[in-house]
Amino acid sequence: MDTYQATPPSNAVMLFGGKDVSDWTTRDGQPAGWKVEDGILHVVPRTGDIMSTERFTDFFLHLEFRCPDMPEAVGQAKGNSGVFLQGRYEIQVLDSYGLDIPGKGDCGAIYDQFAPLVNACNPPMEWQTYDVIFRAARVNDAGSVQEPVRLTVLQNGLVIQNNVQLPGVTGAALDEQVGEPGPLLLQDHGDLVCYRNIWAVHLPLEGSDTYEPR
Ligand code: MG
Numbered sequence: 001m002d003t004y005q006a007t008p009p010s011n012a013v014m015l016f017g018g019k020d021v022s023d024w025t026t027r028d029g030q031p032a033g034w035k036v037e038d039g040i041l042h043v044v045p046r047t048g049d050i051m052s053t054e055r056f057t058d059f060f061l062h063l064e065f066r067c068p069d070m071p072e073a074v075g076q077a078k079g080n081s082g083v084f085l086q087g088r089y090e091i092q093v094l095d096s097y098g099l100d101i102p103g104k105g106d107c108g109a110i111y112d113q114f115a116p117l118v119n120a121c122n123p124p125m126e127w128q129t130y131d132v133i134f135r136a137a138r139v140n141d142a143g144s145v146q147e148p149v150r151l152t153v154l155q156n157g158l159v160i161q162n163n164v165q166l167p168g169v170t171g172a173a174l175d176e177q178v179g180e181p182g183p184l185l186l187q188d189h190g191d192l193v194c195y196r197n198i199w200a201v202h203l204p205l206e207g208s209d210t211y212e213p214r
Contacts, residue, residue, distance in 0.1 A: 006062055006129065008199040015052050015184060016041050016063075016198040024050045027174065027185075034188075040066075041195040043081060049188050051087055051174070055181035058203040061085070061132040067095040067107075068192040069124040076105060079124060080189035085134050086182025087174030089166055091153060093193060097121040108153065108160040111170040116153075116160035127196070128156050139179030149178070 033047025067079030
């Protein structure tokens with residue numbers, strides 16, 4: 001199966017299907033500055049992060065990304081971008097290909113919180129996939145967190161985050177209103193990272209509480 005061209009299910013919300021970025025804005029609501037060429041969404045360095053106009057609570061996300069080849073660059077300067085779930089929790093995008101034991105700043109990490117379980121990275125200039133199952137924080141009426149965010153991430157079909165519970169937002173989060181829905185936000189970290197085929201499925205917060213079907 002070609003996971004790279006995963007077909008969205010019928011109930012998916014297409015966030016970037018290859019045409020334009022009309023469904024995206026900058027952090028402050030201005031038109032997104034990234035460019036679309038040949039169906040691919042390109043970071044335009046220093047135009048800023050972009051975020052979807054769609055807001056999410058619990059959701060499934062699929063996207064595809066490609067890091068540039070920067071052989072001279074090291075560490076956080078090597079093909080950096082990021083996928084911020086609800087605009088608050090960054091899954092790192094970086095060229096970490098070939099690292100034996102990736103750390104909490106490497107590709108597939110929940111930035112500075114959880115390193116990926118394994119290094120699932122493809123080489124730079126190859127397309128890669130993230131598939132994410134995201135369960136939002138549960139917050140009571142007083143605004144305190146009753147159940148933290150939980151998420152599972154697959155990179156190129158391999159599980160790299162297994163139902164981790166996040167202690168809070170990651171650096172550069174859009175806000176800390178963790179009980180509120182949030183957008184998908186993609187990071188401009190100054191590098192020529194590309195994205196394509198971005199879609200999500202809104203998930204109900206829970207199933208029926210009855211045994212018999214209704
Ligand atoms: Mg990043």
